[in-house]
Amino acid sequence: MTSDVTTESCPTCPATAADTRGVSRRGLLSGMLGLTAAGYVGLSAPGMSTRLAFASTPSAYEGDVLVVLSLRGGADGLSIVVPTGDPDYLMKRPTIGVPQGALLPGDGIFGLHPELKPLQPLWQSGAFGAVHAVGQMDPTRSHFEALREMERGAPGASLRSGWLDRALTQRGTGTPFQAVNLGDALPTQQLAGPAPVLAMSSVNSFVLDIADGDDATYAATELARWRRALTTMYDGASAPIAGPASAALSALRTTVGLKRGGYTPAPGASYDKDSDLAMALRDLARLIKAGVGLQVAAVEFDDWDMHDDLGTLSAGRLRGKLRELANALAAFTTDLGPRLADVTIVTLSEFGRRVEENGSAGVDHGHGNVSLVIGGGVNGGKVYGSWPGLADADLDDGDLAATTDYRALLAEILTKRCGQPGISTVFPGLADGPLGIVRAR
Amino acid sequence: MLDAAVSRRGLLAAGAVAGGLAAAGPALPAGAATSSAPRRTLHERRLHLLRRATFGPTPHSLAALSRGRMSHWVELQLHPGRIDDPEGDAVRALYPRLQWSIPQVRAGVDEFSWDLMFQLGQATIGQAAWSRRQLFEVMVDFWSNHLNVTNPSDNVWDNRHDYDRNVVRRHALGTFESMLIASARHPAMLRYLNQADSTKDAPNENYGRELLELHTVGVDAGYTERMMVDSARIMTGYTVDDDTGLFAYDPSIHWTGEVRVLAFSATNAASDGRDVAYSYLRYLARHPATAHQLARKLVVHFVADQPPPRLVSHLANVYLANRTAIRPVLRELFASAAFRDAPRKMRRPYEDVMATLRVLDVGLHRGSDRAAARSGLESLYWMVDSAGHAPSAWGLPDGYPDVATAWQSAGGVLSRWNIHQSLAAAWWPDSDHVKAANCRALLPRTRPATYGGLVDALSARLLFGRLPAAHRSAVLTFCGVHAGTALPADSEWLGWRLSHLVALILDAPAHLVR
Numbered sequence: 030m031t032s033d034v035t036t037e038s039c040p041t042c043p044a045t046a047a048d049t050r051g052v053s054r055r056g057l058l059s060g061m062l063g064l065t066a067a068g069y070v071g072l073s074a075p076g077m078s079t080r081l082a083f084a085s086t087p088s089a090y091e092g093d094v095l096v097v098l099s100l101r102g103g104a105d106g107l108s109i110v111v112p113t114g115d116p117d118y119l120m121k122r123p124t125i126g127v128p129q130g131a132l133l134p135g136d137g138i139f140g141l142h143p144e145l146k147p148l149q150p151l152w153q154s155g156a157f158g159a160v161h162a163v164g165q166m167d168p169t170r171s172h173f174e175a176l177r178e179m180e181r182g183a184p185g186a187s188l189r190s191g192w193l194d195r196a197l198t199q200r201g202t203g204t205p206f207q208a209v210n211l212g213d214a215l216p217t218q219q220l221a222g223p224a225p226v227l228a229m230s231s232v233n234s235f236v237l238d239i240a241d242g243d244d245a246t247y248a249a250t251e252l253a254r255w256r257r258a259l260t261t262m263y264d265g266a267s268a269p270i271a272g273p274a275s276a277a278l279s280a281l282r283t284t285v286g287l288k289r290g291g292y293t294p295a296p297g298a299s300y301d302k303d304s305d306l307a308m309a310l311r312d313l314a315r316l317i318k319a320g321v322g323l324q325v326a327a328v329e330f331d332d333w334d335m336h337d338d339l340g341t342l343s344a345g346r347l348r349g350k351l352r353e354l355a356n357a358l359a360a361f362t363t364d365l366g367p368r369l370a371d372v373t374i375v376t377l378s379e380f381g382r383r384v385e386e387n388g389s390a391g392v393d394h395g396h397g398n399v400s401l402v403i404g405g406g407v408n409g410g411k412v413y414g415s416w417p418g419l420a421d422a423d424l425d426d427g428d429l430a431a432t433t434d435y436r437a438l439l440a441e442i443l444t445k446r447c448g449q450p451g452i453s454t455v456f457p458g459l460a461d462g463p464l465g466i467v468r469a470r
Numbered sequence: 471m472l473d474a475a476v477s478r479r480g481l482l483a484a485g486a487v488a489g490g491l492a493a494a495g496p497a498l499p500a501g502a503a504t505s506s507a508p509r510r511t512l513h514e515r516r517l518h519l520l521r522r523a524t525f526g527p528t529p530h531s532l533a534a535l536s537r538g539r540m541s542h543w544v545e546l547q548l549h550p551g552r553i554d555d556p557e558g559d560a561v562r563a564l565y566p567r568l569q570w571s572i573p574q575v576r577a578g579v580d581e582f583s584w585d586l587m588f589q590l591g592q593a594t595i596g597q598a599a600w601s602r603r604q605l606f607e608v609m610v611d612f613w614s615n616h617l618n619v620t621n622p623s624d625n626v627w628d629n630r631h632d633y634d635r636n637v638v639r640r641h642a643l644g645t646f647e648s649m650l651i652a653s654a655r656h657p658a659m660l661r662y663l664n665q666a667d668s669t670k671d672a673p674n675e676n677y678g679r680e681l682l683e684l685h686t687v688g689v690d691a692g693y694t695e696r697m698m699v700d701s702a703r704i705m706t707g708y709t710v711d712d713d714t715g716l717f718a719y720d721p722s723i724h725w726t727g728e729v730r731v732l733a734f735s736a737t738n739a740a741s742d743g744r745d746v747a748y749s750y751l752r753y754l755a756r757h758p759a760t761a762h763q764l765a766r767k768l769v770v771h772f773v774a775d776q777p778p779p780r781l782v783s784h785l786a787n788v789y790l791a792n793r794t795a796i797r798p799v800l801r802e803l804f805a806s807a808a809f810r811d812a813p814r815k816m817r818r819p820y821e822d823v824m825a826t827l828r829v830l831d832v833g834l835h836r837g838s839d840r841a842a843a844r845s846g847l848e849s850l851y852w853m854v855d856s857a858g859h860a861p862s863a864w865g866l867p868d869g870y871p872d873v874a875t876a877w878q879s880a881g882g883v884l885s886r887w888n889i890h891q892s893l894a895a896a897w898w899p900d901s902d903h904v905k906a907a908n909c910r911a912l913l914p915r916t917r918p919a920t921y922g923g924l925v926d927a928l929s930a931r932l933l934f935g936r937l938p939a940a941h942r943s944a945v946l947t948f949c950g951v952h953a954g955t956a957l958p959a960d961s962e963w964l965g966w967r968l969s970h971l972v973a974l975i976l977d978a979p980a981h982l983v984r
Contacts (some may be wrong), residue, residue: 102866168678170698171689173868215858215871216879228879230858234882238888239970254948258974259887261944266979269816269874276880331865336664336676388672389664394679422812 067135090202090445092470093373093406094317096326097193097219100354100378102334104173105392106399107429108347108380109145110159111413114138115417119331121385125339125347125392143342144351147359151403156362156369158409158466160438162397162417164380164431170394175379180218182436186457191327192436194222195455196443207281212309212318227276232292232312235277236285245289251280260288261452283321298364300357306330307357314364317372324447330354333378337389345390358403370405373446373467375438381429384419397429400438406446406467413464437461445469515810516540517934521984522772522812523547523804524604525533526825527934531604535962544804548643550603558601561833564844565593568631572657572715575628587622590631592847594861595854598820599827600834609642609796610634611820612771615869616764616860617685618651621862625661628715633658646764646794647755648684654751655717657710663867666710668702670725678702680867682731686761693732700729704736704750719744732757755794760788765799767872772803773812775873781808814983816874819857822886823850826893826976829932830912833905846903853892853899854859857885883982890976895969909968917964921946922953924963928972935978941978948974 062377109126112118115138119126132140133149139161141152151157167184169175178184182192190198197208203225210216210228220226229235240252256278263274292298292315300307309328314322332350337427342449362369381398397417402409417423417430424430436456441463452459510518516535520527523544535543540674546552562568567586570578578737579586598607617637621906637656641649653659659677662667668674678701683689693701710717721741729738729746734753736746754760759767765785769777784806785799803809817825826832827850835843854860858879871877876962892898896906912931918924925945929937937945946953949963949971957964963971 152702169689170695171683172866173683174689179889210879215876215882221875226878226880229881230856230885237884239891239973255974258944258948259977262941262978265940269878270979270982273880275877275881277884280880280886334676334866336674337667386672387674388669389667389674391664393673393675 059329090200090207090322090448091326092324092449093371093404093442094323094326095193095442095447096313096328096372096374097217098376099217099219099327099329100333100376101176101331102303102378103175103380103382103394104333104376104378104398105347106378106397107384108339109142109351109401110135110161110399111140111142112138112161112416112419113140115416115419116357117384117421121419123386124390125341125345125386127342131342136410138416139412142351144348145355147355148403151359151362152410155409156405156407157401157403158407158411158412159402160433160464160466162414162429162431163400163433163435163438164397166431166434168380168396168425168431170380170396172379172394177218179377179379179435180221182219182439182455183457188457190221190222191217192439192455193217193219193327194224194226196447196449197224197325198222199449199451199454200324203324205276206283206316206321206323208325208327209313209316209323210327211312212305212328217329219327220325225272225276225279227272227280229280229284231254231308232284232315233288235280235286237281240263241285241288248285252285254403256281266417283319286455287315287319294360294364295366298360300364301353304353304357306353307360310357310361311364314361317368318366335382335391336387336393337384337391339391362403373402373404373406373442375403375442376401377435383427384424384429385427394426395428397431400435402438402442402466404446404467406470408466408468411466413466426439433464434459434461438464438466439464442467473800476614492967501774510810518810518812519543519804521825522809522815523608525598525608525821525826526828526984528828529929529931531828532934536827541805544605544801547603547605548800550606550643553603555602557834558597558603561593561596561847564596564840564847565589568635570631572629572632574609575631576715579628582627584622584627587627587630588848588851589912590621590634591861591863592844592851594634595824595850596834596847596852598824598861599832599850605800606642609800612768613638613642613649613860615864615872616767617649617659618862618867619658619662620865623662625867626658629656629658629661632656638645643796643800645755646760646789646796647752650750650755651684651748654681654705654747655708656804657715657717660708660710660717665705665708668706668709669723670703670706671723673699673702673706673725675699675702678705681754682869686754686763687732687757688763691732691759692755697731701731701750703727704729704731704738704743704747708747714764728761756790758786758790761789761794765789768799769808770872773806773809775815775875778808816877817982817984818870818872818877819859819882819886820854820861820870823854823857823859823889823893825981825984826890829976830893830907830972831905832907834891835902835904842903846899849899849903853889857889858882861982887973887977890981891969891973894976907969907972909972910964912972913964917959918957920953921949921951921955921957921963924957925949925953925971925975928975932972932975933978935980936980937975937980941980945974 108127111132113132122140127142131143133143133145135141148157165179180191204226208220208224208226210220210226212230216226216228237252237255240248240255242248260278263271300311313326335346338345365372377400378398380393380394380396382392387393415432417432436459438453440456440459444452445467481816483596484596516532517527519540520535524531568589601607619626619633633656637649637652641652663680664674665677679698682693682701704726707719707721709720724741724743726738726741729736734750738746765782766777770783785802788802789799829877835846851860894909912928914927918927925942926936
């Protein structure tokens with residue numbers, strides 16, 4: 030077989046959609062180029078507008094923007110939403126256990142880690158809730174396998190696409206900004222598959238340097254020259270080459286306008302410029318407000334693999350990590366203001382950690398975990414799920430058991446908040462029903 | 471435009487032509503991709519070898535390869551000590567501290583300073599770009615990812631450079647068994663995967679798990695969670711002396727009692743478990759599943775994202791028959807028909823930048839200003855870092871992914887286009903910090919008569935072939951001319967716009983693949 034790159038070992042080629050993959054992407058590209066070109070008629074300097082760029086692109090999507098925040102490395106859910114009322118918790122974690130008196134009020138036996146303080150108003154107002162003992166039904170303690178399987182979301186099925194890709198493909202209502210992967214050079218495999226994805230490290234860096242300058246007219250002319258040449262060159266290349274190039278070329282004119290326009294967050298929204306997570310969420314708020322057709326955003330927040338020095342309330346790795354997470358989410362929700370009504374944020378982590386701490390004041394790979402859910406449609410202030418307990422006999426090989434399939438949570442959000450018509454295509458074989466954690470739009 | 475009804479295979483076949491070079495082979499009709507790949511000419515086979523076994527062909531390396539047999543060239547590259555390496559020496563001379571021992575570093579460098587780790591990254595780039603021991607540098611990159619110790623990262627500030635020298639580079643073309651054992655007792659690995667503080671009372675499973683899953687037999691080898699725990703127990707006692715920063719064995723923290731991992735078992739009764747650990751590591755290095763995993767990764771890297779299974783099993787057998795020696799495996803790989811006929815592979819960002827530096831003849835800063843030369847390499851480090859692919863900087867122990875699909879990113883392709891322009895125009899790093907590209911030097915001595923001739927000459931120089939007709943015409947349209955338009959001496963495309971033309975040709979999909 031001959032191709033400029035090989036594609037077969039690709040997790041992004043769904044078995045079912047393989048035959049249409051290249052074609053649909055190309056068809057979409059040519060369609061979009063035509064439409065965006067039409068959208069610019071009469072504008073003296075293309076790239077000056079963000080809204081007009083897709084004004085004539087019909088988008089039937091009217092659901093929430095779904096923000097999937099991946100806490101990669103296996104976050105220790107037992108330290109985040111703490112089962113302080115479970116007698117085994119502090120017994121099994123004499124060093125790193127969070128003392129009861131330090132916790133923020135949660136729900137029932139659960140308290141929230143004190144570093145989540147910036148999110149407490151959301152918990153109290155009901156825009157922030159959690160699901161505990163959530164996880165994959167087919168457990169593995171390997172990071173790489175667990176992450177791959179979680180992002181695929183189809184245990185027992187031979188699908189090779191990611192669950193978010195299947196959701197988008199089924200909707201078929203996209204703009205070039207329908208799915209954005211922010212902050213990371215490598216796209217998440219949740220979005221692997223035929224639906225176009227825009228992966229960018231930041232909005233302001235998403236420019237063609239040669240066509241980025243103070244002279245807007247010159248820049249626009251140069252951008253058009255480069256786009257025309259590059260579009261021809263990448264037209265007909267194989268999918269792994271053509272797909273990202275067409276996504277970049279489609280989005281460039283809009284990002285140029287966004288960069289030129291600058292961005293001022295809403296009053297009170299304080300993003301830490303030293304936090305990659307905060308800066309990614311700031312860009313996300315910017316894209317949401319710009320009305321570019323965002324449906325799904327994937328953001329990664331790494332480095333949760335705390336085999337050592339997870340620490341206590343006064344030292345160690347976890348507290349700073351949680352502080353960064355809470356501050357970034359608080360800034361983001363403040364920045365969104367009333368638009369939070371149309372946004373749902375959910376955290377996922379490939380597995381939780383061992384219940385018992387190890388010899389390094391850390392915890393090894395475990396199983397059941399917590400998911401945090403924030404948004405205007407959340408029935409928050411509560412911890413959902415079925416608590417299996419931390420007594421030896423209740424554990425799954427030493428770990429918190431997973432009593433809720435993480436896909437049930439995602440399915441509920443997709444169905445109620447995103448208007449997903451057929452959830453069985455996204456999550457084949459899902460048996461668990463909704464938890465009630467979000468309201469229908 | 472292709473008809474919407476063509477099959478994916480047909481599309482890929484067409485993509486091979488559109489994405490590659492017209493000279494790479496005749497266009498296959500849609501649907502004909504079931505036939506074998508087009509036979510490469512000798513010239514194309516040489517280019518193919520240079521694209522895979524080096525960080526990118528140059529006119530010089532192509533000429534050198536063309537003077538002899540390809541197998542001789544491979545043999546020489548497999549023995550890097552026989553290759554004079556003034557360019558690599560010049561890079562190494564900029565970083566004398568990378569030769570320091572761990573105790574020297576602890577005595578002479580500020581505690582927890584990341585300087586040495588960044589210096590290692592910069593020296594790695596300089597050697598990858600300019601060393602004549604190219605295959606060795608490619609293998610250093612390969613093994614650094616296979617036995618990844620993220621650089622920079624906490625806890626390895628004093629020893630990561632030593633890991634590079636005494637584990638990866640020392641054994642990169644030796645035996646995997648020696649490399650594995652060296653990694654298992656190196657303080658960088660012991661700290662990175664928490665083996666240093668794993669004890670019999672509270673084993674830390676991080677290293678014991680990745681030793682099985684990533685370093686040797688692989689996650690599908692059939693070991694259980696219980697075996698994984700035994701793997702961690704066997705290795706207890708391997709630790710780091712906090713005073714010296716060196717490897718230490720501490721029998722008082724070694725777990726004793728029977729252990730079993732796959733077909734390996736030991737009574738493990740003695741408090742000194744070094745013999746058990748040594749036997750265990752040898753067992754793992756020589757396990758058929760390890761042979762398969764390593765062969766597969768090598769074939770993915772050098773041949774195809776979807777590795778031909780027959781070549782994988784052949785190389786696995788060669789590996790086992792040669793007691794884990796790496797040279798015989800590579801020798802067989804490069805001599806195989808599957809390699810000769812391999813489809814193009816996408817260059818990852820690091821490989822793209824290295825190939826771009828090489829083909830543009832960007833070099834180490836000349837002259838006596840060592841600070842300027844180091845600053846140039848520092849700029850290149852941040853350049854590849856911004857593209858998401860600084861050497862060994864992948865944050866997880868599995869190393870950077872090596873297949874195209876993992877790197878599909880709009881931001882990624884855009885950053886490549888920007889890097890091509892920056893290097894071609896010598897924006898950054900500029901000529902005060904590197905021997906910058908001189909686009910005029912890429913032109914033939916005699917000025918081509920037409921713009922078509924100009925584009926062809928640049929394509930031949932940068933891509934070692936002709937652009938496909940559609941791409942050639944896109945480049946000419948970009949310049950606002952026709953192929954036959956006369957090229958005047960004062961053309962802006964020979965002047966201030968020449969770097970744009972060079973960058974655009976490097977943006978072609980043909981340069982995106984190797």
